Amino acid sequence: xxxxxxGRAGPALAAALLLAGAATxxxxxxxxxxxxxxxxxxxxxxxxxxxxxxxxNGVGASIPSIAxxxxxxxxxxxxxxxxxxxxxxxxxxxxxxxxxxxIEALATYFAEKPFHRAPQPWINVALVPDGKDLAAEYxxxxxxxxxxxxxxxxxxxxxxxxxxxxxxHDFLSEARxxxxxxxxxxxxxxxxRGPDGFEAVLNYYASVP
Amino acid sequence: xxxxxxxxxxxxxxxxxxxxxxxxxxxxxxxxxRFVVIGGGPGGATTAKYLKRYAPNAAVTVIEPHKxxxxxxxxxxxxxxxxxxxxxxxxxxxxxxxxVDVVESMATGIDADAKTVTTEGGDTxxxxxxxxxxxxxxxxxxxxxxxxxxxxxxxxxxxxxxQTTLLRRQLEAMEDGGTVILSVPANPFRCPPGPYERIxxxxxxxxxxxxxSKILVLDAKDTFSKMPLxxxxxxxxxxxxxxxxxxxxxxxxxxxxxxxxxxxSMEVTAVTGTFKGDVVxxxxxxQAGAIAVAAGVVEDGWVPVNKSTFESLVVDGxxxxxxxxxxxxxxxxxxxxxxxxxAVAAGVxxxARGEDPPVPHLANTCYSIGGxxxxxxxxxxxxxxxxxxxxxxxxxxxxxxxxxADAEYRRREAFxxxxxxxxxxxxIWS
Numbered sequence: 106x107x108x109x110x111x112g113r114a115g116p117a118l119a120a121a122l123l124l125a126g127a128a129t130x131x132x133x134x135x136x137x138x139x140x141x142x143x144x145x146x147x148x149x150x151x152x153x154x155x156x157x158x159x160x161x162n163g164v165g166a167s168i169p170s171i172a173x174x175x176x177x178x179x180x181x182x183x184x185x186x187x188x189x190x191x192x193x194x195x196x197x198x199x200x201x202x203x204x205x206x207x208i209e210a211l212a213t214y215f216a217e218k219p220f221h222r223a224p225q226p227w228i229n230v231a232l233v234p235d236g237k238d239l240a241a242e243y244x245x246x247x248x249x250x251x252x253x254x255x256x257x258x259x260x261x262x263x264x265x266x267x268x269x270x271x272x273x274h275d276f277l278s279e280a281r282x283x284x285x286x287x288x289x290x291x292x293x294x295x296x297x298r299g300p301d302g303f304e305a306v307l308n309y310y311a312s313v314p
Numbered sequence: 315x316x317x318x319x320x321x322x323x324x325x326x327x328x329x330x331x332x333x334x335x336x337x338x339x340x341x342x343x344x345x346x347x348r349f350v351v352i353g354g355g356p357g358g359a360t361t362a363k364y365l366k367r368y369a370p371n372a373a374v375t376v377i378e379p380h381k382x383x384x385x386x387x388x389x390x391x392x393x394x395x396x397x398x399x400x401x402x403x404x405x406x407x408x409x410x411x412x413x414v415d416v417v418e419s420m421a422t423g424i425d426a427d428a429k430t431v432t433t434e435g436g437d438t439x440x441x442x443x444x445x446x447x448x449x450x451x452x453x454x455x456x457x458x459x460x461x462x463x464x465x466x467x468x469x470x471x472x473x474x475x476x477q478t479t480l481l482r483r484q485l486e487a488m489e490d491g492g493t494v495i496l497s498v499p500a501n502p503f504r505c506p507p508g509p510y511e512r513i514x515x516x517x518x519x520x521x522x523x524x525x526x527s528k529i530l531v532l533d534a535k536d537t538f539s540k541m542p543l544x545x546x547x548x549x550x551x552x553x554x555x556x557x558x559x560x561x562x563x564x565x566x567x568x569x570x571x572x573x574x575x576x577x578x579s580m581e582v583t584a585v586t587g588t589f590k591g592d593v594v595x596x597x598x599x600x601q602a603g604a605i606a607v608a609a610g611v612v613e614d615g616w617v618p619v620n621k622s623t624f625e626s627l628v629v630d631g632x633x634x635x636x637x638x639x640x641x642x643x644x645x646x647x648x649x650x651x652x653x654x655x656x657a658v659a660a661g662v663x664x665x666a667r668g669e670d671p672p673v674p675h676l677a678n679t680c681y682s683i684g685g686x687x688x689x690x691x692x693x694x695x696x697x698x699x700x701x702x703x704x705x706x707x708x709x710x711x712x713x714x715x716x717x718x719a720d721a722e723y724r725r726r727e728a729f730x731x732x733x734x735x736x737x738x739x740x741x742i743w744s
Contacts, residue, residue: 139367139368139369139370140368140660143672144368144660144663144664144671144672145672145673145674145675147368147656147660147672148656148657148660148672148674148675148676149674149675151364151652151653151655151656151657152652152653152656152675152676152677152695153677154652154656154737154741155648155649155652155653155679155734155737155738155741156649156679156730156733156734156737156738157737158737158740158741159740159741159744163733163736163737163740164736164737164740165732165733165734165735165736165737166729166732166733166736167726167729167730167732167733168730168733168734168737194691194715194723194726194727194730195679195691195693195715195727195730198693198711198712198713199677199679199693199695199711199712200711201695201708201710201711201712202677202694202695202696202697202708202711202712203675203695203708207675265733267729267733271726274722
């Protein structure tokens with residue numbers, strides 16, 4: 106967009122061009138501009154982005170996106186990391202650096218950010234149709250709207266594949282606690298299809314646009 | 315503006331000698347504030363992008379001599395042979411899409427009274443506030459015989475790009491049975507765990523392809539970042555502590571501090587003696603980038619700043635973040651610079667509007683790769699202490715990955731490290 110060479114123009118002309126450029130520039134990058142929260146919260150949330158991506162939407166394969174998480178889910182994850190009741194690598198060490206009030210502010214901040222479903226080229230598309238059928242049978246009753254919504258559950262649709270694999274591993278190994286209904290569904294799927302069934306389901310959810 | 319006691323006293327004195335600067339931004343605030351950012355690396359690019367996100371009408375200029383930036387982070391994987399250099403290269407065009415004016419030039423001077431930046435082309439850029447993120451320069455004179463020219467023979471590879479490629483090619487060309495010498499400076503320097511990750515990944519390469527070779531580490535320190543985790547990694551994979559170890563580490567206490575080099579004979583002299591290497595990687599002592607020196611904000615090699623806004627304690631209106639700043643408790647890392655960039659962006663906007671700057675609550679996470687599927691981290695959360703002008707690690711939080719973690723934990727942290735790399739690149743430059 107700004108392809109003109111600033112360095113060749115005089116400062117006055119350059120300044121005029123700069124103002125004109127700033128005033129007329131539009132595009133996708135500008136659509137979400139402006140602070141959406143108190144500056145102190147913006148700065149605090151900014152530190153989350155170097156791992157979780159801008160506004161909590163990552164592009165890497167493994168760190169989960171945290172945009173759009175329901176407030177209660179975000180708060181549960183942070184407090185359970187902090188208390189050591191949820192298995193973590195680094196998040197337990199990080200969560201302990203935030204007070205209940207700060208966690209609440211961050212939860213509210215990220216809940217308002219739209220969850221972006223970026224393509225995940227590492228998905229095995231051959232598994233997706235089977236995974237979709239299995240998800241309808243074993244997951245959809247809680248993970249509603251193809252895993253986009255659901256009360257008290259995380260977002261599965263478009264979530265990072267490796268993160269979901271790690272989570273399933275932790276649930277199955279009982280490192281992470283399951284609710285009764287979830288535990289029953291996990292057991293049924295494991296009995297029916299084994300680990301391959303989970304792999305199909307996760308590839309499907311990661312692929313939901 | 316300066317809210318700390320120490321900061322207030324020092325800037326008051328500075329302001330008294332800089333008559334004419336006090337209050338000027340308030341008089342001239344008819345138009346939107348103008349910010350000039352020097353440096354398109356993690357600190358500068360983050361600040362510029364987030365200035366536009368926080369205030370779309372602000373006029374933001376980035377002055378950076380390189381068309382593309384090559385990240386130092388993850389460059390050790392290139393040196394170890396597991397990554398292409400191109401994956402480290404990011405275009406500054408992403409900043410332009412946010413409405414940032416990117417000027418491909420080298421900033422050569424800052425006039426704090428006139429509030430202008432001059433580039434090597436002779437152009438001047440006026441600012442209400444100037445943000446400096448120049449990274450580090452090497453103190454070549456700290457090691458006798460070392461210089462920019464000597465670095466073409468004995469690379470530092472501590473700024474990524476051709477130096478990274480050079481070190482990689484030298485390792486590829488080395489005969490099996492050769493000696494790689496690696497020298498590490500005393501603190502503080504860019505990326506504290508970086509030398510030890512490099513040692514690990516060179517050892518990984520040698521183990522696969524040149525197992526009779528050896529790495530000799532000459533260190534100006536007795537302890538280092540994530541030391542228990544690196545030591546464990548070296549013992550697990552590279553025979554550390556045995557007769558057949560790929561790695562020998564000579565700490566300061568044993569005379570490891572390097573004092574001189576001879577590129578012609580490929581010799582390195584440390585306090586304990588002189589060693590000959592087939593490949594020599596000198597990571598020299600460092601200081602704040604030259605433009606910070608030219609701006610008159612450097613003390614003892616680094617830039618003392620107000621830890622809330624990163625404004626220089628010496629010169630009003632100039633904010634310095636990233637590796638060049640003396641942010642003491644925060645390591646000189648990309649994550650630190652990224653988190654600081656958002657505090658600086660929000661801070662300079664508030665100051666330009668005559669408002670109180672936000673109170674920063676920052677964080678840092680540094681991942682290291684020790685071998686395939688073997689990663690670990692150090693993390694900290696930092697709360698701002700107004701009275702002491704400090705960013706203090708929150709007690710009870712942070713720390714290094716547990717020493718007794720299992721292989722699955724290390725595998726996940728390696729995956730997370732690579733995800734962090736993709737996400738921080740996008741957050742800074744896309």
